[in-house]
Amino acid sequence: MAKTDQKACLNPPSPSSKPRGGSGVGVSVDVGAGGVFVEAGQQSQDTPGGGAVPSPEQRNPEPQPDYILTLAYIILYLQDGDAITNAETPVMDAFAQSKTGYCELEASSLAVGLPEGLMGNSEVGHLNIGAGRVVWQDxxxxxxxxxxxxxxxxxxxxxxxxxxxxxxxxxxxxxxxxxxxxxxxxxxxxxxxxxxxxxxxxxxxxxxxxxxxxxxxxxxxxxxxxxxxxxxxxxxxxxxxxxxxxxxxxxxxxxxxxxxxxxxxxxxxxxxxxxxxxxxxxxxxxxxxxxxxxxxxxxxxxxxxxxxxxxxxxxxxxxxxxxxxxxxxxxxxxxxxxxxxxxxxxxxxxxxxxxxxxxxxxxxxxKPQHMGNVLAEWLGKQGVEQVHIAETEKYAHVTFFFNGGVEKVFALETRDEKQDLVPSNKSVATYDKAPEMSADGVADQVAKRLAEQKFPFVMNNFAPPDMVGHTGVYEAAIVGVEATDKAIGKIYNACKEQGYVLFITADHGNAEEMKFPDGKPKTSHTTNKVPFIMANAPEGWSLKKDGGVLGDVAPTVLAAMGLPQPEEMTGNNLLTKA
Structure with missing residues (x-):
C-alpha cells in the first residue's frame, strides 16, 4: 500500500503529569492504506496534524495516513510502589497532557469477558484488542x-x-x-x-x-x-x-x-x-x-x-x-x-x-469458540499488509492471541520470525536482572518496518512493565519502565518521520501497583483502567472520553483508516472527526 504524502505531526507539550500503570504490550499496526501502531500504556497528544483520512471509496487511488499501535502502561492509582509514576518517562509524560487524544479503557472483569472482579491478563487483553469485541473467556x-x-x-x-x-x-x-x-x-x-x-x-x-x-x-x-x-x-x-x-x-x-x-x-x-x-x-x-x-x-x-x-x-x-x-x-x-x-x-x-x-x-x-473477522483477518480482506513485532516472551500474544486465538497467518500478514521475533534475554533467570529486556531491539525493528513504506499496519508489544513487574522487584521495574519510555520515543519519532498515527494502550495493569499496603512485593496484575492514546493524528480528531473497553480499540483503528467495520466486530468506535 502506498503511504500518504500528508504526514500528521504531534508535538508533545512539556510534561506536568505522568501516564499511569504498567502492563507490558506494544503493538504496531498498519491498517488500510495507512498503518496504525499501538503502544500499550502510553498516553496521546492532541497536537494538530495535517490532512484527513479519505473514505473507503477514496482508498484507491488516494492513500491515507499511516497508523501505529503500542501497548505498555496503565493508569496510576497508587504512589507508593508505583513504578510508572516514579520512573523518569519524559515521552509518556508529554503524551499524558493530551486533551483530545487520551481516554481510559476498562481492561478487566466483565468488560473483557472475565468473571466479575477478576483482573485482566495478557492473553485476554490481546484477544479483546485484536477481536474488536468483548471475548467471553473459557x-x-x-x-x-x-x-x-x-x-x-x-x-x-x-x-x-x-x-x-x-x-x-x-x-x-x-x-x-x-x-x-x-x-x-x-x-x-x-x-x-x-x-x-x-x-x-x-x-x-x-x-x-x-x-x-x-x-x-x-x-x-x-x-x-x-x-x-x-x-x-x-x-x-x-x-x-x-x-x-x-x-x-x-x-x-x-x-x-x-x-x-x-x-x-x-x-x-x-x-x-x-x-x-x-x-x-x-x-x-x-x-x-x-x-x-x-x-x-x-x-x-x-x-x-x-x-x-x-x-x-x-x-x-x-x-x-x-x-x-x-x-x-x-x-x-x-x-x-x-x-x-x-x-x-x-x-x-x-x-x-x-x-x-x-x-x-x-x-x-x-473446545474453542472461533471468532470471525478479527482485526488481522479483516485487514487482509481489505487488502492491507501488516506485520506484528515483539520479543520472544510476548510473540505469542501479538500473533496467536491478537489473531483471535488461532495459529493462523492471515492474508497479507508478514510473519518473519528472523526479524520480527526479537530474542528475549536468556542469560538471566529472571528479568529483574536485566529489566530493559529487549525493548530497544523491538523499537529498532518497528522503526525499520515503518521505514520500509510497505506495511500500513504495524503492531508491537513491549514486555518490560509487565514481565519485570511480575518479579516484584520495584527498583528493577522502574528501570524497565524507563527503557520502555525510551523505546516508545524512538517509535514516535519514526511515526512522525514516516507519516504514521500512533495509538497506545495496554492489555492490563501491573507495574503501577508493586507493593501491598503493608509494603510486601506485589507481583500480580490489577483491575485498574488502562490508557488509550492517539498521537500524531490529523487536526480535528479526538477520542471519546467515557465508557471504552479494550474491545473498542480495533473499531477505532478501522475508523481512523477509513475502513468499514465488520458486523462480527461489536466494539464501539471511539474516534470522532471534526
Missing part, C-alpha cells in the same frame, strides 16, 4: 458449566474419567493451584475431583504447580492447605508433586526448566515429603530468592506411587494455554526433539481443559 464458560452442575456431563471429561476407571485406575490432574484466576481456578480442580469421585476413579494424583506471580509470592501453602482439606471432604485426590510455575510453566523454550518439573512428576527427582504444606512453609522460612511459590523446586509426596507411569491418564486443568504448551508438548509426545533422551512414560492419553495449540492432538474438554 473460564466464564467453565464457571457456568460448574454453576449448572453439568461438568460431569461434559463429553470429554466423562470419556476421560471413565477411561481412567476402566483402564489402570490412575488419573493425574496437573495445573496451577491458586485463587489468582489467570491460568486456572481451584474451584475447577475441586469439581474435577468431585467428577472423578462420581465416576469411580480409584486413584487421583494432583501435581501442584506453585503460583506466586498472580498472587502473593508465599501464599501457596495456604492454597495447598485448602486443597488438602477439600480433597479430604470430597473423598478423593492426593498431592503427588509440588513444583513452581517457573519450571512447569515455562514458555520461553527454556527446556531445562521443564525437564526439572517432569523429573519430579515422572521420576521422583526432588525433595521427599510426607507433609507438603509443612515442607513449603519450611522453604519460606529459609528466606531465599528461590524459596517462593513460583520457584519451588520439586517436592515429591507419596514416593513412587504418585509418579506418572505407563498407561496412566493425564488431565491438565489450566484454561489459559500459553504456559502449558511446552510441558504438554513433551508429556503428550507432540515433539520431543528438544529433550529426546528423557525417560518419558507411555501414558494412555493426555487431555486438556481448553485448546492449548491448534495442532496438538489432545482431546479438549472445552
Amino acid at each position: 473460564v466464564v464458560r467453565i464457571d457456568q458449566t460448574i454453576k449448572e452442575g453439568k461438568l460431569p456431563e461434559n463429553d470429554v471429561i466423562k470419556k476421560t474419567f471413565e477411561g481412567a476407571k476402566n483402564g489402570n485406575g490412575r488419573l493425574h490432574l496437573c495445573g496451577l493451584v491458586s485463587h489468582g484466576g489467570v491460568h486456572s481456578k481451584q474451584i475447577h480442580l475441586y469439581n474435577l475431583l468431585k467428577a472423578a469421585k462420581q465416576f469411580g476413579v480409584p486413584k487421583v494424583f494432583i501435581h501442584f504447580f506453585g503460583d506466586g506471580r498472580d498472587v502473593d509470592p508465599k501464599s501457596g501453602a495456604d492454597y495447598m492447605e485448602e486443597l488438602v482439606k477439600t480433597a479430604g471432604e470430597i473423598g478423593i485426590g492426593e498431592i503427588a508433586t509440588v513444583v513452581g510455575r517457573y519450571y512447569a510453566m515455562d514458555r520461553d523454550k527454556r527446556w531445562e526448566r521443564v525437564q526439572i518439573a517432569l523429573d519430579g512428576m515422572i521420576n521422583g527427582k526432588g525433595e521427599e515429603s510426607t507433609d507438603p504444606v509443612k515442607t513449603v512453609r519450611e522453604r519460606y522460612a529459609r528466606g531465599g530468592d528461590k524459596d517462593k511459590d513460583e520457584f519451588l523446586s520439586p517436592i515429591i509426596v507419596g514416593g513412587d506411587e504418585g509418579r506418572i507411569k505407563d498407561d496412566d491418564t493425564v488431565f491438565f486443568f489450566n484454561y489459559r494455554s500459553d504456559r502449558v504448551r511446552q510441558i504438554t508438548q513433551l508429556l503428550g509426545d507432540v515433539d520431543r526433539s528438544v529433550l529426546p533422551d528423557f525417560n518419558y512414560p507411555k501414558i494412555k492419553n493426555l487431555v486438556t481443559m481448553t485448546q492449548y495449540k491448534v495442532d496438538y492432538p489432545f482431546e479438549i474438554a472445552f
Whole structure:
C-alpha cells in the first residue's frame, strides 16, 4: 500500500503529569492504506496534524495516513510502589497532557469477558484488542458449566474419567493451584475431583504447580492447605508433586526448566515429603530468592506411587494455554526433539481443559469458540499488509492471541520470525536482572518496518512493565519502565518521520501497583483502567472520553483508516472527526 504524502505531526507539550500503570504490550499496526501502531500504556497528544483520512471509496487511488499501535502502561492509582509514576518517562509524560487524544479503557472483569472482579491478563487483553469485541473467556464458560452442575456431563471429561476407571485406575490432574484466576481456578480442580469421585476413579494424583506471580509470592501453602482439606471432604485426590510455575510453566523454550518439573512428576527427582504444606512453609522460612511459590523446586509426596507411569491418564486443568504448551508438548509426545533422551512414560492419553495449540492432538474438554473477522483477518480482506513485532516472551500474544486465538497467518500478514521475533534475554533467570529486556531491539525493528513504506499496519508489544513487574522487584521495574519510555520515543519519532498515527494502550495493569499496603512485593496484575492514546493524528480528531473497553480499540483503528467495520466486530468506535 502506498503511504500518504500528508504526514500528521504531534508535538508533545512539556510534561506536568505522568501516564499511569504498567502492563507490558506494544503493538504496531498498519491498517488500510495507512498503518496504525499501538503502544500499550502510553498516553496521546492532541497536537494538530495535517490532512484527513479519505473514505473507503477514496482508498484507491488516494492513500491515507499511516497508523501505529503500542501497548505498555496503565493508569496510576497508587504512589507508593508505583513504578510508572516514579520512573523518569519524559515521552509518556508529554503524551499524558493530551486533551483530545487520551481516554481510559476498562481492561478487566466483565468488560473483557472475565468473571466479575477478576483482573485482566495478557492473553485476554490481546484477544479483546485484536477481536474488536468483548471475548467471553473459557473460564466464564467453565464457571457456568460448574454453576449448572453439568461438568460431569461434559463429553470429554466423562470419556476421560471413565477411561481412567476402566483402564489402570490412575488419573493425574496437573495445573496451577491458586485463587489468582489467570491460568486456572481451584474451584475447577475441586469439581474435577468431585467428577472423578462420581465416576469411580480409584486413584487421583494432583501435581501442584506453585503460583506466586498472580498472587502473593508465599501464599501457596495456604492454597495447598485448602486443597488438602477439600480433597479430604470430597473423598478423593492426593498431592503427588509440588513444583513452581517457573519450571512447569515455562514458555520461553527454556527446556531445562521443564525437564526439572517432569523429573519430579515422572521420576521422583526432588525433595521427599510426607507433609507438603509443612515442607513449603519450611522453604519460606529459609528466606531465599528461590524459596517462593513460583520457584519451588520439586517436592515429591507419596514416593513412587504418585509418579506418572505407563498407561496412566493425564488431565491438565489450566484454561489459559500459553504456559502449558511446552510441558504438554513433551508429556503428550507432540515433539520431543528438544529433550529426546528423557525417560518419558507411555501414558494412555493426555487431555486438556481448553485448546492449548491448534495442532496438538489432545482431546479438549472445552473446545474453542472461533471468532470471525478479527482485526488481522479483516485487514487482509481489505487488502492491507501488516506485520506484528515483539520479543520472544510476548510473540505469542501479538500473533496467536491478537489473531483471535488461532495459529493462523492471515492474508497479507508478514510473519518473519528472523526479524520480527526479537530474542528475549536468556542469560538471566529472571528479568529483574536485566529489566530493559529487549525493548530497544523491538523499537529498532518497528522503526525499520515503518521505514520500509510497505506495511500500513504495524503492531508491537513491549514486555518490560509487565514481565519485570511480575518479579516484584520495584527498583528493577522502574528501570524497565524507563527503557520502555525510551523505546516508545524512538517509535514516535519514526511515526512522525514516516507519516504514521500512533495509538497506545495496554492489555492490563501491573507495574503501577508493586507493593501491598503493608509494603510486601506485589507481583500480580490489577483491575485498574488502562490508557488509550492517539498521537500524531490529523487536526480535528479526538477520542471519546467515557465508557471504552479494550474491545473498542480495533473499531477505532478501522475508523481512523477509513475502513468499514465488520458486523462480527461489536466494539464501539471511539474516534470522532471534526
